[in-house]
Amino acid sequence: MSKKIAIIGGGNLGSAIAEGLLKSKFCKASDIIITKRNTATLKGLGDRGVMVSSDNSEAVRRSEVVILAVKPYQVSEVLNSFKKQLNSKHILVSVVTGVLIKDLESAIVKKLPVCRAMPNTAIAIQQSMTCLSFNNAAADHIDLVNRLFSTLGKVAVINENLMDAATVLGACGTAYAMRYIRANIQGGIEIGFDAVTANLIAAQTVKGAAELLLEKGSHPEQEIDKVTTPKGCTIAGLNEMEHQGFSSSLIKGIATSYNKIVKG
Numbered sequence: 001m002s003k004k005i006a007i008i009g010g011g012n013l014g015s016a017i018a019e020g021l022l023k024s025k026f027c028k029a030s031d032i033i034i035t036k037r038n039t040a041t042l043k044g045l046g047d048r049g050v051m052v053s054s055d056n057s058e059a060v061r062r063s064e065v066v067i068l069a070v071k072p073y074q075v076s077e078v079l080n081s082f083k084k085q086l087n088s089k090h091i092l093v094s095v096v097t098g099v100l101i102k103d104l105e106s107a108i109v110k111k112l113p114v115c116r117a118m119p120n121t122a123i124a125i126q127q128s129m130t131c132l133s134f135n136n137a138a139a140d141h142i143d144l145v146n147r148l149f150s151t152l153g154k155v156a157v158i159n160e161n162l163m164d165a166a167t168v169l170g171a172c173g174t175a176y177a178m179r180y181i182r183a184n185i186q187g188g189i190e191i192g193f194d195a196v197t198a199n200l201i202a203a204q205t206v207k208g209a210a211e212l213l214l215e216k217g218s219h220p221e222q223e224i225d226k227v228t229t230p231k232g233c234t235i236a237g238l239n240e241m242e243h244q245g246f247s248s249s250l251i252k253g254i255a256t257s258y259n260k261i262v263k264g
């Protein structure tokens, strides 16, 4: 990839994106410029050849792909710090939660390709689920951003009106999965395992279950059928979980998170 990438806001997410790009060899370290006001925390990336700066406009001037990774309340001020440097060579990619493409476009006051991306925290280990929405982007822009985030996990291109839903299912989803795993650990300890072993068994079992779906493209119920024998222990446990409202509580939780975003 010959295009230079500026990451504006080298915090948790911005640094994780830089780390992932380096590990996947998507681009050379010298093709990444990452900024924040206090650059001391970016020393590790700097030592590996990434350009570290506190000058947003210089970073944007030197790049073609601009990834905005600041907090939502910082967007307006930060865009103001570099919008003069934006021109037709750029694509703006925002990972900022809740800021609409139209608001980004009106803040930069220029007609540029804009992408909104919603990754999750597994981006730190290149296992993110990232949903992307584009406006004004040509096929080569879409392909470029798709390839970039594909080095950091899986990607789905969606309509922007599904971005709140993507936030719930893809980003909040990490927390829901953690609670599910934690409950398994608690149950595992009750039936005899120490906490460390229960953690390993619960996490690897969930990882394996997810990989079965991703690799085989099967439906969860097909995989459940393979585990449930008539009158067996799996179906007895599963049915008890359903009597206690397992699926219903998850669906209601997802809807509650979604309503919290859209209705406040």
Ligand SMILES: NC(=O)c1ccc[n+]([C@@H]2O[C@H](COP(=O)([O-])OP(=O)(O)OC[C@H]3O[C@@H](n4cnc5c(N)ncnc54)[C@H](OP(=O)(O)O)[C@@H]3O)[C@@H](O)[C@H]2O)c1
Residues within 6 Å of the ligand: 008, 009, 010, 011, 012, 013, 014, 035, 036, 037, 038, 039, 056, 069, 070, 071, 072, 074, 077, 078, 081, 095, 096, 097, 118, 119, 120, 121, 122, 171
């Ligand atoms: N974490 C996630 O998994 C995740 C997932 C999806 C979306 N998001 C979104 O991604 C964004 C970033 O999240 P985060 O967790 O990475 O937040 P964060 O750790 O607070 O990172 C934001 C960074 O922006 C820097 N910054 C602030 N003002 C700046 C300026 N004027 N110029 C350059 N850099 C500046 C801050 O560093 P200084 O104070 O040193 O400048 C800070 O390190 C948020 O909008 C969040 O909603 C996060």
